Each structure stands twice: as C-alpha cells, then as structure tokens.
Amino acid sequence: MVYCLLCAAVVIILLCVKIYLLKKSAREISAQFADRLKNDTNNTIYVSSGDKDIRSLAESLDSQLSVLRREKLSCIQGNRELKNAVTNISHDLRTPLTAIRGYLDLAEKTDDPQKLRRYISVISQRTDAMQQLTEELFSYSVIISKDEPGDTEEIYINQLLAECISSYYPVLTESGISPDIDLTEEKVIRTANRSELSRVFSNLLTNAAKYSSGDLEIRLTADGVITFANTADNMTSVQAAQLFDRFYTVETARSSTGLGLSIARTLAERAGGSLTAELTEGRLVMTMKI
Incomplete structure (x- = not known):
C-alpha cells in the first residue's frame, strides 16, 4: 500500500514538473512571438523545453513569421x-x-x-x-488583375516570333536598325496564350527600337531560349537592373510609360517562362526562357 502511494506521489510530482515546464515554454514562446512581431528581426523563437511537440510548435511559428516578414x-x-x-x-x-x-x-x-x-x-x-x-x-x-493566362494552345514559337519581327521591321528600320536574326530550324512548341506571348515579343522589340545604338541580334535556340541583344552605349548596369520595375524609364526615353517591360515579364512568367536583362560590355541582353 505504501509502495503504491509513493509511486503515485512520484507520478504526481513528475506531472507537476512537466506541466510547469510546459507552461514555462508557453510563456517563452508567447513573449518571443510578441517580440518578433513588434521588432524587425530574423531571430528564431528559442524554447528551453526538450518536448518535441513544443519544439514543433516553435518551428511552426517561426515558419509563419517568415511568411509574415515576406508579406510585410x-x-x-x-x-x-x-x-x-x-x-x-x-x-x-x-x-x-x-x-x-x-x-x-x-x-x-x-x-x-x-x-x-x-x-x-x-x-x-x-x-x-x-x-x-x-x-x-x-x-x-x-x-x-488576372492570375491565369487566357485561352491556351500549342504555339509554334519560331513562327510567332518571326511574324512579330516582320511586323516590327518598319519600326526597326526607321530607327536605323537592321536586325541579325537566327532562329533555330528545329520546331519549338509551347502551350501558351498566343496574344499574350505576342505581346511579350512586341514589347521587347519596342524596347530594342528605343535603346539600341543601331544593332540588334535576335536568337532562338532549340531549347526555347530567346535573346534580344543590342549595343546600349548610354545605359548603365543600374538602369538595366531596373528596366522591369513598374513605371521606370531611362531618362533618355521619357516618352515611355515605363510599363512595357513590366508587362512583358508578367506575361512571360504567366506563360511558365522567365525574362531577365543584363548589361554586358555595353550590350543589353534580354533573355527569355519559355
């Protein structure tokens, strides 16, 4: 009988200690969570408890805090x-x-x-x-305002790009540009919205007409990488990095709204691709992967 009472007492004591430690951990988490919300810090929530559920809770809160920081x-x-x-x-x-x-x-x-x-x-x-x-x-x-592309279809990228270049040829020649075009003979087929993809190519051609110093190279590889490269003597690497920012315009082209390339990138990403810009040795290179 005495032995049973001693065992029960030990169990009760251990449970009390466990509850105390859990409450301590809860207070630690609560205080640190409030601090992380108030202060801009990347510090994680630390708990002294070794309880796996408590640690899992702290990790989950850290994850949610990271999401909140990014949204902020x-x-x-x-x-x-x-x-x-x-x-x-x-x-x-x-x-x-x-x-x-x-x-x-x-x-x-x-x-x-x-x-x-x-x-x-x-x-x-x-x-x-x-x-x-x-x-x-x-x-x-x-x-x-749209999260998804419009009606999609299988598109022969080679042909669509060639059609866009052909339609913009007068604009390019008026700017003194004779494009050097190299499109792979291998068919590049992608599923996308035709009008949106055409808008991307048109905006890139318009950009080339504005910023080129007289040359333009257009390449399409068999794996769907499209590059528009031209000499841009008056552009800096800082300006090149900001070309896709909404409403950003290079000072020499204030007639531009600054939306064309931002629209192009949005539509390229919606089609499952990407669009980047890089200034290398005085040449502006727009790279689209589709």
Missing part, C-alpha cells in the same frame, strides 16, 4: 512603388496637359495660318502621348 516587405515595396507610380503618372499627365493648355492659348491669339498649324501639330503630339499613357495603364491594370 512586399507591402512596403508595393507602397513605395505606388507612391513612385503616382508621382510619375502625375508628371507624365501634367506635362502634356500644360503644353496643350499653353499652345491652345497661343492658337487663340494668332491669325497666322503657319503658326496655327504648328501649334495644332504640337497639341496633337501631346494628345497622342496622353492617349498612349492611358492605354498602357489600362492594359497593365487588366493584365495584373
């Missing part, structure tokens, strides 16, 4: 980009509007037909710039 950074970056976007859009809208208002005033005060034609020509150019900006903004908002 994403929100901060998004807010920063939004502020920059509002500033850029305000500037891009205000500049042509100011010019239009000014030339309208001049047009009202002159009877000279030659001056009047010149004023109307400038007003027309500024109006076109505003139309381009609003269309790009609308297009971008539609694209980012």
Whole structure:
C-alpha cells in the first residue's frame, strides 16, 4: 500500500514538473512571438523545453513569421512603388496637359495660318502621348488583375516570333536598325496564350527600337531560349537592373510609360517562362526562357 502511494506521489510530482515546464515554454514562446512581431528581426523563437511537440510548435511559428516578414516587405515595396507610380503618372499627365493648355492659348491669339498649324501639330503630339499613357495603364491594370493566362494552345514559337519581327521591321528600320536574326530550324512548341506571348515579343522589340545604338541580334535556340541583344552605349548596369520595375524609364526615353517591360515579364512568367536583362560590355541582353 505504501509502495503504491509513493509511486503515485512520484507520478504526481513528475506531472507537476512537466506541466510547469510546459507552461514555462508557453510563456517563452508567447513573449518571443510578441517580440518578433513588434521588432524587425530574423531571430528564431528559442524554447528551453526538450518536448518535441513544443519544439514543433516553435518551428511552426517561426515558419509563419517568415511568411509574415515576406508579406510585410512586399507591402512596403508595393507602397513605395505606388507612391513612385503616382508621382510619375502625375508628371507624365501634367506635362502634356500644360503644353496643350499653353499652345491652345497661343492658337487663340494668332491669325497666322503657319503658326496655327504648328501649334495644332504640337497639341496633337501631346494628345497622342496622353492617349498612349492611358492605354498602357489600362492594359497593365487588366493584365495584373488576372492570375491565369487566357485561352491556351500549342504555339509554334519560331513562327510567332518571326511574324512579330516582320511586323516590327518598319519600326526597326526607321530607327536605323537592321536586325541579325537566327532562329533555330528545329520546331519549338509551347502551350501558351498566343496574344499574350505576342505581346511579350512586341514589347521587347519596342524596347530594342528605343535603346539600341543601331544593332540588334535576335536568337532562338532549340531549347526555347530567346535573346534580344543590342549595343546600349548610354545605359548603365543600374538602369538595366531596373528596366522591369513598374513605371521606370531611362531618362533618355521619357516618352515611355515605363510599363512595357513590366508587362512583358508578367506575361512571360504567366506563360511558365522567365525574362531577365543584363548589361554586358555595353550590350543589353534580354533573355527569355519559355
């Protein structure tokens, strides 16, 4: 009887110790979790308990904290980009509007037909710039609001790329560019949305026409790697790294909305590929893997 009572007492004591340690660990986790939420730190939650369930709980909370940190950074970056976007859009809208208002005033005060034609020509150019900006903004908002591509089909990449180059050939030649084209003869077939993939190629060609110093190499390999390479004497590596940022424009191309390459990357990734840019020895190389 005494032996049974002693065993029961030992068990009760051990259970009390276990409960005490568990409560201590819970307080440690609670305090550290609150601290990690309040302070920007990558420190993990430490628990003195050796209990595997308690340690598993701490690891799970660490994992969730990591997700929260990434989302927080994403929100901060998004807010920063939004502020920059509002500033850029305000500037891009205000500049042509100011010019239009000014030339309208001049047009009202002159009877000279030659001056009047010149004023109307400038007003027309500024109006076109505003139309381009609003269309790009609308297009971008539609694209980012979709999580999945539209109707997909098997696409002969060689043919689609050749068609896009052909349609842009007049634009390239007007910029003094005679593209050097090398498309593999082996068929490259991918399942994607035709119009979205065509938009990617068009935006890359438009970018080349803006920034090329007179040359352009377009390559398509059998494994689906597409490169657009051109000399870009006036571009820096910092500018090249920012080309895909929303609303970013190189200073020499302020007529651009800064959305074209951002749209291209979004659509390339939606098609299961990737799009990167690199400045190497004065040459801008856009690489798309599809």
